[in-house]
Amino acid sequence: MNPEAVARICDAISSGSPDEAAALARAELPFEPFERTKRFRSDAEKVSVFLRDGFIDRYSGQRLVFPGTLLLLSHLMPAEIPYHSNWDTSKCHMVFWYLSPTVDHVDPVARGGPDTTDNLVCTSMPRNDAKRHWTLEELGWHPCLPGSLLEWDGLLSWFMDYTSDKPRVLEERPIKRWHSAAKRALRGHNRQDLPSSLRSYSHH
Numbered sequence: 385m386n387p388e389a390v391a392r393i394c395d396a397i398s399s400g401s402p403d404e405a406a407a408l409a410r411a412e413l414p415f416e417p418f419e420r421t422k423r424f425r426s427d428a429e430k431v432s433v434f435l436r437d438g439f440i441d442r443y444s445g446q447r448l449v450f451p452g453t454l455l456l457l458s459h460l461m462p463a464e465i466p467y468h469s470n471w472d473t474s475k476c477h478m479v480f481w482y483l484s485p486t487v488d489h490v491d492p493v494a495r496g497g498p499d500t501t502d503n504l505v506c507t508s509m510p511r512n513d514a515k516r517h518w519t520l521e522e523l524g525w526h527p528c529l530p531g532s533l534l535e536w537d538g539l540l541s542w543f544m545d546y547t548s549d550k551p552r553v554l555e556e557r558p559i560k561r562w563h564s565a566a567k568r569a570l571r572g573h574n575r576q577d578l579p580s581s582l583r584s585y586s587h588h
Contacts, residue, residue: 386412386413389408389412389413390413392408392412393405393408393409393412393413396408425487425504426565427561427562427564427565428564428565428568428569428572429487429501429569430485430486430487430565431450431562431565431566431568431569432501432569432572432573433487433501433504433505433506434448434450434485434487434506434538434569435533435540435569435570435573435577435578436506436530436573437505437506437530437531438506438530438531438532438533438535438536438537439485439506439531439533439536439537439538439540440506440528440530440531440536441485441506441507441508441511441528442505442506442507442527442528442530443488443505443507443508443511443515443525443527443528444507444508444511444528445528446508447531447536447538448483448484448485448506448508448538449479449483449484449485449538449539450485450537450538450539450540450543450562450566451484451485451562452540452543452558452559452561452562452563452565452566453538453539453540453542453543454467454479454480454483454484455467455556455558455559455562456543456546456547456553456559458477459553459556459559465477465479467480469558480509481509481510482508482509482510483508484508484509485506485507485508485538486506486507486508486509486512487504487505487506487507488504488505488507488511488512488515489503489504490503490504490505490520490527491503491519492515492516492517492518492519494517495517495519505527533577533578533579533582534579537579537581537582540566540582541579541581541582543562543563543566544563544566544581544582544585545581547559547563548585566585567585570582570585570586571586571587573586575587
């Protein structure tokens, strides 16, 4: 976007030439609407992206934690790690905001970016909120490389081991939801890229 173009449009309006101003706007600041094609992503699809990116915030390099793990910790220690379904910050521990992964379109769909898996990355809630419909170039951000599940798996293996050993916790709907999503995502992931602690869950 060129501020000088805006200045020329303002000058044309000030000189009593609205038609010239409109012509300048069409020529130098054309409005180019994009059709929104964003679709709903299932939890399993999101976990697949988390696995592919190694539970790393691709915009900052920070390690993130599998959502089910945080929910399980809240279930086990509700006073210490409270959770609120609407993420009310007066009732929900900030660890959910800072360490829960989500997915984001690198090239915003609202700006014409494709709604494809190749255009999705794992990121944190604060980074996702900050990026919104901006491009990486506009923000001055540089994407980080994906992480390795062999080095960090978002504590997903801990979650799967705990729920396997104590399946009664799966009676809690949010925990069950992410457990099911993890199983579906693991079945579709390349077993060779998984740590040994997760391979046994990739064919269940």
